[in-house]
Amino acid sequence: MNTANIKRVACIGAGTIGSSWAAYFVTKGISANIQDINDEILKKAEEQIMGHLRSLLVYGVINEEQMQESRKLLKFTTNISEAVSDVEFIQESVLERYDVKEKIIEEVDKYTSDKVIYASSSSGLLATRLQQYSKYPDRVLVAHPFNPPHLIPLVEIVKGKASEESVQTAASFYKSIGKIPIIINKEVPGHVANRLQAAIWRECIDLVLNGVCSVKDVDSAVCYGPGLRWALMGPNMIFHLGGGDKGINGFLSQLQGSFETWLADMATWDIFPDDTGEILASGLKEEIGTNTINDITKWRDSKLINILKDLNLI
Ligand SMILES: NC(=O)c1ccc[n+]([C@@H]2O[C@H](COP(=O)([O-])OP(=O)(O)OC[C@H]3O[C@@H](n4cnc5c(N)ncnc54)[C@H](O)[C@@H]3O)[C@@H](O)[C@H]2O)c1
CATH class of the missing domain: 1.10.1040.10 (N-(1-d-carboxylethyl)-l-norvaline Dehydrogenase; domain 2)
Structure with a gap:
């Protein structure tokens, strides 16, 4: 996929990392569909995202107009099909547990084309095991950010059994929005x-x-x-x-x-x-x-x- 076509990302899981990713994507002009399990968590996520945007405004990284534009690109939902059906890229940041991520991957398989990359923020789970949960293992990879992702540029992409095309697309997408991706060819605990x-x-x-x-x-x-x-x-x-x-x-x-x-x-x-x-x-x-x-x-x-x-x- 041409990374220029990635205009809308689903942020699945809106805790510390998901909210920070969402803030980052919208400041880069990418729409973010933010999904979590209930409205209360989404409300907290919105506050966190707005807090990140305000601090970027205060420190002169974005201006008032960009802040307002970024805000318009946020969409919140508890419904996973609604979150993923119109996106070109998925950044999953749910709890660091195989069983939780397995359910999400199975759901995502139902509602997206196999061309949509599924990037898990996982700090330490194996990409190869996450890939086993999908009908389309080629498109599943780990893309581990450093906290907070709206500030720290590094993203570690763990290939596992993902296709070279998915890895290269993810790497060029992250680069295009100002991240510094590195590619980890061989899985090791804790990445690099x-x-x-x-x-x-x-x-x-x-x-x-x-x-x-x-x-x-x-x-x-x-x-x-x-x-x-x-x-x-x-x-x-x-x-x-x-x-x-x-x-x-x-x-x-x-x-x-x-x-x-x-x-x-x-x-x-x-x-x-x-x-x-x-x-x-x-x-x-x-x-x-x-x-x-x-x-x-x-x-x-x-x-x-x-x-x-x-x-x-x-
Ligand atoms: N915290 C860090 O420093 C850090 C750094 C890099 C990567 N990570 C990785 O990011 C991921 C998230 O970590 P975090 O620190 O943001 O955790 P967190 O607990 O702050 O957030 C996890 C979110 O996932 C949501 N969630 C749980 N089940 C869900 C489901 N079925 N559908 C949708 N949402 C669901 C929770 O409600 C919660 O809001 C983990 O894989 C973690 O390893 C964390």
């Missing part, structure tokens, strides 16, 4: 980005539990050091630059041995130590100080928008 987060978080926790530094300081080590560069480039490129004229091979010849010593000493556990929650919560109390969670969330989103603007990603 969450595995990276897990690896870094495990080491952060381990450093704290071992008394190497405080929660606040380990967070500072990430965000005032490598994290600043990570917003611009990945570790491979960073170390390629670190090798100067000799690039990555120069870097490895100088530092491979040191990295190996560090790696040999680093955490390898895969069950969280018992007191992790308590120790992190107490460290975070110090890190947060007199701010509220809401203050920090607003601060994070406004700074994030500045970075995205600077990188022409919003």
Whole structure:
């Protein structure tokens, strides 16, 4: 399918992720049919979407006219056939459970053509298992966003047994609306980005539990050091630059041995130590100080928008 033909998307499931996706689609001029199980949830979703649109307005990402136009592109329904029958693309963000997604996929099969892509926002379910629930496995894939999808550009597309055409159509659709899709050719738990987060978080926790530094300081080590560069480039490129004229091979010849010593000493556990929650919560109390969670969330989103603007990603 030509991605230019994708003018209307169904957002199935209107919780945290579905509402954020819907806000994103409408600001890109794509109509969003938003479906969830009851009117009360849809009302809350509408409030959330309007909240996202207002914050984009406040931070200068959209203007008043775009806000009004975006609002007109929203349609809410509890009826799945109504939500999917006139769309060219489906972004499903229902509960992270196979049985719930199975029912949705079966319903969607009844009311859409096999050309309509079914993209699941799933953080960790297997694309190949979701594909088994459909009569048209070719069109089913995982398209995992990062929270909140109306701000963070990454979308991880897990192919499983989807057709190459579906994967390429989904990737070019996301690109056309300003997302950065990556294609995951082989299914692995946690896709790619969450595995990276897990690896870094495990080491952060381990450093704290071992008394190497405080929660606040380990967070500072990430965000005032490598994290600043990570917003611009990945570790491979960073170390390629670190090798100067000799690039990555120069870097490895100088530092491979040191990295190996560090790696040999680093955490390898895969069950969280018992007191992790308590120790992190107490460290975070110090890190947060007199701010509220809401203050920090607003601060994070406004700074994030500045970075995205600077990188022409919003
Ligand atoms: N929260 C995150 O940080 C995050 C990030 C990326 C991806 N995801 C993925 O997005 C999906 C949704 O996560 P969330 O955090 O938005 O969850 P959520 O609980 O906020 O929202 C899920 C929504 O699905 C609705 N729902 C349940 N059954 C339904 C049905 N039969 N038909 C229609 N709607 C139904 C619920 O009423 C709820 O509104 C999950 O697959 C999750 O793995 C979550």
